[in-house]
Amino acid sequence: MEIGNGTQISEFLLLGFSxxxxxxxxxxxxxxxxYLITMLGNLLIILAVSSDSHxxxxxxxxxxxxxMIDICFTSxxxxxxxxxxxxxxxxxxxxxxxxxIFFFQLFGVLDDFLLTVMAYDxxxxxxxPLHYMVIMNSRLCGLLLLVSWIMSALYALLQSLMALQLSFxxxxxxxxxxxxxxxxxxxxxxxxxxxxxxxxxSAVLLAVVPFAGILYSYSKIVSCIRGIPSxxxxxxxxxxxxxxxxxxxxxxxxxxxxxxxxAATHSTHSSAVASVIYTVVxxxxxxxxxxxxxxxxxxxxKTLCGMAAIKGTTVLGLKNFRxxxxxxxxxxxxxx
Numbered sequence: 009m010e011i012g013n014g015t016q017i018s019e020f021l022l023l024g025f026s027x028x029x030x031x032x033x034x035x036x037x038x039x040x041x042x043y044l045i046t047m048l049g050n051l052l053i054i055l056a057v058s059s060d061s062h063x064x065x066x067x068x069x070x071x072x073x074x075x076m077i078d079i080c081f082t083s084x085x086x087x088x089x090x091x092x093x094x095x096x097x098x099x100x101x102x103x104x105x106x107x108x109i110f111f112f113q114l115f116g117v118l119d120d121f122l123l124t125v126m127a128y129d130x131x132x133x134x135x136x137p138l139h140y141m142v143i144m145n146s147r148l149c150g151l152l153l154l155v156s157w158i159m160s161a162l163y164a165l166l167q168s169l170m171a172l173q174l175s176f177x178x179x180x181x182x183x184x185x186x187x188x189x190x191x192x193x194x195x196x197x198x199x200x201x202x203x204x205x206x207x208x209x210s211a212v213l214l215a216v217v218p219f220a221g222i223l224y225s226y227s228k229i230v231s232c233i234r235g236i237p238s239x240x241x242x243x244x245x246x247x248x249x250x251x252x253x254x255x256x257x258x259x260x261x262x263x264x265x266x267x268x269x270x271a272a273t274h275s276t277h278s279s280a281v282a283s284v285i286y287t288v289v290x291x292x293x294x295x296x297x298x299x300x301x302x303x304x305x306x307x308x309x310k311t312l313c314g315m316a317a318i319k320g321t322t323v324l325g326l327k328n329f330r331x332x333x334x335x336x337x338x339x340x341x342x343x344x
Contacts, residue, residue, distance in 0.1 A: 019099050019100065019101050019102060019180070020099075020100050020101075020102065020105050020180045020181070020182050020187065020192075021098045021099060021100075021180060021181045021182065022089070022092060022098050022099075022100050022182050022184060022185060022186070022187070023098060023181055023182065023183045023184070024089070024092070024093075024098065024184075024185045025185060029096075032093050032096070035093060036090060036093045036094065039086055039089060039090060039093075039288070040090055042086075042288055042289070042292050043082060043086045043087075043090070043288075045292050046078065046079070046082050046288070046291050046292040046295075047079060047082075047083075049292065049294070049295030049296060049299075050075035050076070050078050050079045050291075050294070050295050051075075051079070052295065052299075052309060052312075053071065053072060053075040053295050053298065053299065053305065054072050054075050054076060055312060056305055056308035056309050056312055057069075057071065057072040057305075057308070058072065059308065059311070059312055060304075060307075060308040060311065060312075062304065062308075063304060063305075063308055066129050066144040066149050067126070067129055067130070067133065068304075069149055070122055070125055070126045070129060070149070070153075071126070071298060073122060073153060074119070074122045074123075074126070074294070075294070075295065077115050077118050077119055077122065078115075078119070078291040078294055080111070080115050081112075081115035081116065081119060081287070081291060082287065082288060082291045082292075084108060084111040084112050084115060085108065085112065085185070085186040085287060085288075086288065088100065088104070088108065088186075089185050089186070100187060104187075105182075105187035105192065106168055106171060106172060106187075108186060108187040109164075109167065109168055109171060109187050109188075109189050109192065110164045110165070110167075110168040111164070112186065112187075112188070112189075112287075113160075113163060113164035113167050113168070113189065114160050114161060114163075114164035115160075117159070117160040117163055117164065117214050118156055118157065118160045119259065120214060120215060120218050120259075121156035121159065121160060121214075121218065122153075122156060123218070123222065123252070123255065123256050123259060124218040124219075124221050124222055125152050125153075125156065126252055127221065127222040127225040127226065127252065127256070128221070128225055129144060130225065130226075130229060130249050130252060131225040131226075131228055131229055132144055134229050134232050134233065134245050134249070135228055135229065135232045163210060163214065166206065167189055167206065167207075167210075170202065170203050170206060171189065171192060171193070171203070173198075174192070174193065174196040174198055174200065174203070175196060175197055175198035176195055176196055176197060176198075177195075177197040180195065181195075182195065184283070185283075185284075186283070186287070188283065189207065190207065193207070215260075219256075219260055222256055226249065226253065229245075229249060232245075233245045233246055251297050251298045251302055254297045255290075255294055255297055255298070258290050258293065258294075258297075259286075259290055262285040262286040262289070262290050
C-alpha cells in the first residue's frame with residue numbers, strides 16, 4: 009500500500025504495552041505462560057474427544073472444533089508478540105499485518121458462529137430429545153461447520169481486501185500488541201467511510217444477530233427445563249448448558265468491552281488491556297470451564313491420563329528389560 013506521497017510502505021510498528029526494558033521479561037513470561045496453558049488445555053480437549061468413542065456426538069464434535077479454532081486464534085497474535093519482545097523489535101511487515109488481520113477476523117468470527125451452533129445443538133438436545141440424533145445428524149453437523157468456515161473466510165477476505173485499499177501518512181505506529189483492523193483504519197489518511205461502514209454492519213450481522221440467536225435458544229431451553237417434573241432431570245439439563253453459557257458470556261462481554269472502552273474513553277491502553285481479555289484470557293479459560301463443569305470430559309481426561317501412564321510404565325519396563333538382558337549377555341560372554 010502507498011503513503012500519501014506515493015512512497016511504498018513496508019512495515020508498521022506495534023507499540024505493545026510498555027517501552028520499559030525492565031517490564032519486557034515480565035510481559036513475555038505472562039503471555040508465554042498463558043499461551044502454553046491455552047495450547048495445552050485445548051489440545052487435551054481435542055485428544056479427550058477423539059480418544060473416547062462415547063464423546064463422538066454432535067455436542068463434542070463442535071466442542072473439539074471450537075478448541076482447534078481457539079488454538080489457531082491465539083496463535084495468530086501471541087507468537088509474533090513474543091518474538092518482538094524477545095528480539096526487542098516492534099516491527100511487523102505490511103504483509104504480515106494484513107495476514108494477521110485476515111486470520112484474526114477469520115477465527116474470531118468462527119468462534120462466534122460455533123458458539124451459536126452449539127446453542128442450537130443444546131436447544132435441540134433439551135427441547136427435542138427424542139429427535140436429537142435425527143435432527144443433528146452427521147450431515148447437518150458437517151454442513152453447519154462448512155457454512156461457518158465459508159462465511160468467516162469471505163468476511164475476513166472482504167475486510168483484508170478493503171484494508172489493502174487504504175493509504176497512510178508517515179505515522180505508522182499502531183498503539184496495540186496486534187494488528188487490529190480498527191486501529192489500522194484509524195491510521196489511514198484516505199477515506200475510510202466504506203471501511204467503517206463494513207465494520208459496523210458486520211458487527212450487527214456477525215455479532216448481534218448470532219448473540220440474539222443464542223439468547224433465543226436459551227430462552228426456549230429455560231422454558232423446557234421448567235417443564236421437567238423431576239429435580240434431578242432439571243439439574244442434569246441445566247448442568248449441560250452452564251459450561252456453554254459461561255463461555256458465551258465471557259466471549260461476548262469481553263469482546264463488547266473492547267469496543268466500548270475504545271469508543272467511550274479513546275484510551276489505547278484500556279483498549280489493549282480489554283483486547284488481552286478478549287483474545288487471550290477467554291481462550292485460556294475455555295478448556296477449564298468445559299472440563300470442570302463436564303463429567304464426560306473429566307472422565308475422558310482421566311482415561312487418557314491413565315492410558316498415558318500405562319503406556320509410559322510399559323515403555324519403561326521394556327527399556328529396563330532390554331538393559332537387564334544386555335547386561336546378562338555381557339556377563340555370559342565374560343564367563344565363557
